[in-house]
Amino acid sequence: MLSLRLICGLALTIFSVSAVENHTSYTCDSPIYCEGDILHTVQLARIFSDSKTFVDMIYMYIKPTSKPEAQVIESFHALGGINATKEQVQQFLNDNFLKAGTDVKMLTNITIPELQWLDKVNDADYRGWISHLNQAWTNLTFMFDTSQLCQDCSSSILPVSRPFVVPGGRFREFYYWDSYFVIKGLLLSDQIDMAKNMILNFFDFVETYGFIPNGARMYYLNRSQPPFLTQMVQEFWEKTGDQEFMATALPYLDKEYAHWMTNASISVPDPKNPKKLYKLNHYTTANTSPRPESYVEDFNTVNNGTNYSAAEKARLYADIAAGAETGWDYSSRWTKAKYPAPDQTENYEMLRTINTANIVPIDLNSLLWNTESMMAEWYTKFGGKSKKSKRKSAYYQTQAKKRLVAMEKLMWNDADYTFYDYNMTASAQSPDFTPANLFPLWLGAIPQRILDDKDILSHVYDETENALNKFPGILTTSYYNTTMQWDWPNGWPPLSYVAMEGMRRIESYLNEDNDTKKNYTTGRGTSIARLSYTLAERYAASAYCGWYNTGGSIPGILEKVENVSDDGHMFEKFDVNTIGVSGSQGEYVSQTGFGWTNGIALWIFDTFTNLTAPDCTKTITLNI
Numbered sequence: 001m002l003s004l005r006l007i008c009g010l011a012l013t014i015f016s017v018s019a020v021e022n023h024t025s026y027t028c029d030s031p032i033y034c035e036g037d038i039l040h041t042v043q044l045a046r047i048f049s050d051s052k053t054f055v056d057m058i059y060m061y062i063k064p065t066s067k068p069e070a071q072v073i074e075s076f077h078a079l080g081g082i083n084a085t086k087e088q089v090q091q092f093l094n095d096n097f098l099k100a101g102t103d104v105k106m107l108t109n110i111t112i113p114e115l116q117w118l119d120k121v122n123d124a125d126y127r128g129w130i131s132h133l134n135q136a137w138t139n140l141t142f143m144f145d146t147s148q149l150c151q152d153c154s155s156s157i158l159p160v161s162r163p164f165v166v167p168g169g170r171f172r173e174f175y176y177w178d179s180y181f182v183i184k185g186l187l188l189s190d191q192i193d194m195a196k197n198m199i200l201n202f203f204d205f206v207e208t209y210g211f212i213p214n215g216a217r218m219y220y221l222n223r224s225q226p227p228f229l230t231q232m233v234q235e236f237w238e239k240t241g242d243q244e245f246m247a248t249a250l251p252y253l254d255k256e257y258a259h260w261m262t263n264a265s266i267s268v269p270d271p272k273n274p275k276k277l278y279k280l281n282h283y284t285t286a287n288t289s290p291r292p293e294s295y296v297e298d299f300n301t302v303n304n305g306t307n308y309s310a311a312e313k314a315r316l317y318a319d320i321a322a323g324a325e326t327g328w329d330y331s332s333r334w335t336k337a338k339y340p341a342p343d344q345t346e347n348y349e350m351l352r353t354i355n356t357a358n359i360v361p362i363d364l365n366s367l368l369w370n371t372e373s374m375m376a377e378w379y380t381k382f383g384g385k386s387k388k389s390k391r392k393s394a395y396y397q398t399q400a401k402k403r404l405v406a407m408e409k410l411m412w413n414d415a416d417y418t419f420y421d422y423n424m425t426a427s428a429q430s431p432d433f434t435p436a437n438l439f440p441l442w443l444g445a446i447p448q449r450i451l452d453d454k455d456i457l458s459h460v461y462d463e464t465e466n467a468l469n470k471f472p473g474i475l476t477t478s479y480y481n482t483t484m485q486w487d488w489p490n491g492w493p494p495l496s497y498v499a500m501e502g503m504r505r506i507e508s509y510l511n512e513d514n515d516t517k518k519n520y521t522t523g524r525g526t527s528i529a530r531l532s533y534t535l536a537e538r539y540a541a542s543a544y545c546g547w548y549n550t551g552g553s554i555p556g557i558l559e560k561v562e563n564v565s566d567d568g569h570m571f572e573k574f575d576v577n578t579i580g581v582s583g584s585q586g587e588y589v590s591q592t593g594f595g596w597t598n599g600i601a602l603w604i605f606d607t608f609t610n611l612t613a614p615d616c617t618k619t620i621t622l623n624i
């Protein structure tokens, strides 16, 4: 195997990632990275604590004329195949693979100018911190590049030619819905080209695969993630006013929309009149085996100490992968059980009750309603004067209208002043508070009847206010203590963003006629502007103190806390019980970096200009 390393070292530095180019089908079907004996044997040998490590490794082969996969498979059999010992598996990895993460390269030539709007931030500590965060994109900007490794390595990446910003930590590649919040932040940092690169990479994915995979790895090809592409394009349009870009965007948005409608729509009978069917969308996948990057977890969920039929196993694998497609992996939104069994030892045991495909998610349908509404508008504005554009615009308008009727009929709850997910198993709403219920308010997917009645509309954040009163941190993900990471006690940046920005929009709609005689407040008498301000204060304090407590400092402004060797971490999620503490739970240890946390922090300081940095060494209370 010495010779092999030598060949790699001497290889020409040509950018070459051939694994995907030679695939004729664009689902996850690699015998190394997707399913089969090699994946199974290596993952269950538990060489690495994180299942994602192996599928991010790069394999090597000697004879360029033969199929590389065949080489690796041969080597696998030579070292014991499915009966290999842990030592043999380790040997197999040493002989055939390069370290995970060596196929991505950080760009070192990024320079980011100071924020143009920094002076809006009054507080000196916050101003210093935000200026620092603006620079943090340089630490998260990467390209795929195997040229330094060997000539014909293969890896699990889905190659793209442009750079991108990653979330951080174990997430060494870019992700679908994360990228929306990253792009928002990049635009606030005037990184217009980088934001555009990221959107163009997604357009290429739509072109190549017909949809946007969960992330830029082959093992994500069996599922997508919450469809935020339209929102990304909209942000870019609002920032740049680039009409040419908008015209080129339309066909990609068409194609992505068609994917959701053909692969992930569902007919929902009206519970009072079962002959009447509504068409909505859900998350669903064709997985028949464990997610490669969470192989051990899924394998154990389905097989360890269980006795499922083949059909039930297949359904579980599909619903587990669909649960990852939701972006909320995992949550009481998708599991029948709302609390762990008394004898539960592993978090994944909750997933045995997973029911993803039977849930009609309110956030997903709001996002698709937004696509329909924007496309109706954009075909008129940017689609030229052709008949086809007119037809497309009319089509999307009808689709949006039909969807909103279905959402109101099935998912709006008059008594609770809110939307909910719809549960097909129960033929009823899931009457639980989660910030997913706030997506229609953020995007404007609100029936005219409710828009016309401001007394109703002023109550749509009543339960959000209750949630903010229950816990001192950012908005909780649910009220259930499940041990899953998209539940209490975790709060997630994108969900708090949707709440804050939605509140701002509703507040401004409620008061647009400047009727000073009428004060629209929540049931508790709070102005919605006040609610969004409190959440912004808590978000800023949570992220800032999390960073400060882990060693963040600003020369000349803020001294580093003692006895911490790190340089400050931005968490991917937060504990809603204590400001400044990271969230926990889930399938992997909490990650730092972190793309969406930073993007939303920038947005907060551009939007709310009078925030005051707290003393992170004390208990922080920020009441409404």
Ligand SMILES: *[C@@H]1O[C@H](CO)[C@@H](O)[C@H](O)[C@H]1NC(C)=O
Pocket: 018, 019, 021, 022, 064, 067, 068, 154
């Ligand atoms: C892909 O195909 C090209 C030619 O079509 C071939 O040279 C190359 O070795 C193949 N790579 C893989 C990974 O099979």
Ligand SMILES: *[C@@H]1O[C@H](CO)[C@@H](O)[C@H](O)[C@H]1NC(C)=O
Pocket: 080, 081, 082, 083
């Ligand atoms: C693995 O071991 C089993 C039982 O000892 C044996 O039947 C089988 O042939 C072995 N498989 C391989 C690929 O060596």
Ligand SMILES: *[C@@H]1O[C@H](CO)[C@@H](O)[C@H](O)[C@H]1NC(C)=O
Pocket: 107, 108, 109, 110, 143
């Ligand atoms: C930065 O480096 C990358 C990769 O080496 C290169 O493709 C890109 O053009 C460079 N960007 C700038 C602004 O120099």
Ligand SMILES: *[C@@H]1O[C@H](CO)[C@@H](O)[C@H](O)[C@H]1NC(C)=O
Pocket: 132, 133, 135, 136, 137, 139, 567
């Ligand atoms: C970038 O990463 C380095 C090394 O981890 C760290 O010291 C530095 O603070 C980071 N820069 C920013 C702006 O986050």
Ligand SMILES: *[C@@H]1O[C@H](CO)[C@@H](O)[C@H](O)[C@H]1NC(C)=O
Pocket: 027, 211, 221, 222, 223, 224, 262, 263, 285, 286
């Ligand atoms: C979409 O559906 C088609 C047809 O059933 C299937 O071949 C394809 O794999 C599906 N795509 C995804 C990403 O599930």
Ligand SMILES: *[C@@H]1O[C@H](CO)[C@@H](O)[C@H](O)[C@H]1NC(C)=O
Pocket: 027, 028, 029, 034, 035, 222, 286, 287, 288, 289, 290, 291, 292
């Ligand atoms: C991905 O979906 C295809 C069907 O489109 C299926 O054959 C394959 O087994 C799935 N992969 C995994 C890892 O489940």
Ligand SMILES: *[C@@H]1O[C@H](CO)[C@@H](O)[C@H](O)[C@H]1NC(C)=O
Pocket: 300, 304, 305, 345, 346
């Ligand atoms: C299966 O579950 C048991 C009990 O929770 C646990 O001790 C064991 O380690 C699990 N097996 C594997 C292969 O993880």
Ligand SMILES: *[C@@H]1O[C@H](CO)[C@@H](O)[C@H](O)[C@H]1NC(C)=O
Pocket: 332, 333, 334, 335, 336, 337, 355, 359, 423, 424, 425, 426, 430
């Ligand atoms: C859906 O309804 C079924 C039947 O009432 C119930 O058992 C389940 O907990 C509900 N929620 C989910 C996520 O399946």
Ligand SMILES: *[C@@H]1O[C@H](CO)[C@@H](O)[C@H](O)[C@H]1NC(C)=O
Pocket: 340, 481, 482, 483
């Ligand atoms: C949450 O659940 C965990 C594990 O089931 C348990 O240890 C903990 O006490 C619970 N916390 C609360 C506040 O109920």
Ligand SMILES: *[C@@H]1O[C@H](CO)[C@@H](O)[C@H](O)[C@H]1NC(C)=O
Pocket: 512, 513, 514
């Ligand atoms: C309400 O007041 C704002 C700011 O004072 C003003 O810009 C807006 O035109 C007013 N709207 C109406 C309907 O009078």
Ligand SMILES: *[C@@H]1O[C@H](CO)[C@@H](O)[C@H](O)[C@H]1NC(C)=O
Pocket: 516, 517, 518, 519
């Ligand atoms: C409406 O709210 C404002 C600001 O809170 C207050 O000054 C005003 O008196 C209120 N008007 C009424 C009619 O309650």
Ligand SMILES: *[C@@H]1O[C@H](CO)[C@@H](O)[C@H](O)[C@H]1NC(C)=O
Pocket: 529, 530, 533, 610
């Ligand atoms: C900052 O602005 C918010 C919303 O406009 C307001 O509620 C709050 O009282 C202000 N705080 C300070 C310290 O000025």
